[in-house]
Amino acid sequence: MRQKRAKTYRKLLASYIRTFGLRPPLQILIDSEMAISMASMKFQPEEFNKSAAYVKPMITQCCINELYKAQKEGQPQANAVELAKGWERRFCNHKDPIPGDRCLRQVIGETNKHRYCLAANSVALRNAIRHTVAGVPIAHVNDHKVMVMEPMSDLTRKRCEEFEREKLQNVSGRQSTVLGKRSSDIITGEEGALPATTVEGETDQGAEPAFKPRKKKAKGPNPLSMKKSKKDKGKNQSDNQAGPSKAKKRKANVQVSQSS
Ligand SMILES: [Zn+2]
Structure with a gap:
């Protein structure tokens, strides 16, 4: 099952790479909720490397700010701060931090010109990106604490077909x-x-x-x-x-x- 999923993800990522110019190391923007999930799963960034391409986990200033604010709420939150410190910081230039969802939407922009992937547990953020921006690979952690990658959105698939x-x-x-x-x-x-x-x-x-x-x-x-x-x-x-x-x-x- 796990291998089958890995193969599916490899093919999926290959399509994104071919069509949308994504290049390894894949830059993965991680939202604060996802970071907390990963920390509670004792997820290591190296886990990403088991997938097809080498990836670069990233967190925005606003998202890590959310983690700092939440770190006293519990151990997973505190662990998430430590985990996220090891990721590359994405300077979003929001001097006054804004909510992570809004920040990530702005960073990805309308066309995802910086070729990001999104790993987010915020349903609202995933919905927004899925329906408005083509070519963003999207992942989240499901109820079984497994990192899953979404199938291509209709918008993305259409763009792929046009490209082919x-x-x-x-x-x-x-x-x-x-x-x-x-x-x-x-x-x-x-x-x-x-x-x-x-x-x-x-x-x-x-x-x-x-x-x-x-x-x-x-x-x-x-x-x-x-x-x-x-x-x-x-x-x-x-x-x-x-x-x-x-x-x-x-x-x-x-x-x-x-x-x-
Ligand atoms: Zn920001």
Whole structure:
């Protein structure tokens, strides 16, 4: 059960990472109620690390202020202060502390541009974020004292679907341009190749001529021109007969290529 849940969370977090630009270490804003739950569970920040990605627990000035105010109420509250002291402090710039829920809503903002996750036991805060901001992974501690991650909100899922659609369109667009380049390469390759092939080669318009002629082209002209000059001097008669005829063909082909 626990492993299955962990796998589900890994996949869920991967979707957030892919779509909303979240990056490990995931910054998790923790509200004061959650901090108290975690302290009473003897929850260690390292527990977070058992999930897919490394995470960075954070607490805002206003939230830790709430904890300081509550610390005399009981041991869990006092423990929560100690626990939260080990987390990174998020400077929310509320000189006069405001309620933690409001503070966290402001810190996350309308678009969650700083890519936070939210771990909150405040139902009102979770509802507010779930319905108004896309792309915020939300977790809380349930009645069984288990940290659970919410499934994606409708708002977040819609944004994910849009993102995947856009990505597909971009990919298909890019593929067609790449294919366009390739086919144009083949065409120019064939055109360039034709002159070097023999006249019969022109009838074969398959893929093969594109390869063979290039080899001939590279080898051809220089050795032949060298032989030609030697043969003109009359060293070898049998070569003489074969050589010039080939040379003529090549010359003819070169002319074709220049004219075309
Ligand atoms: Zn604040």
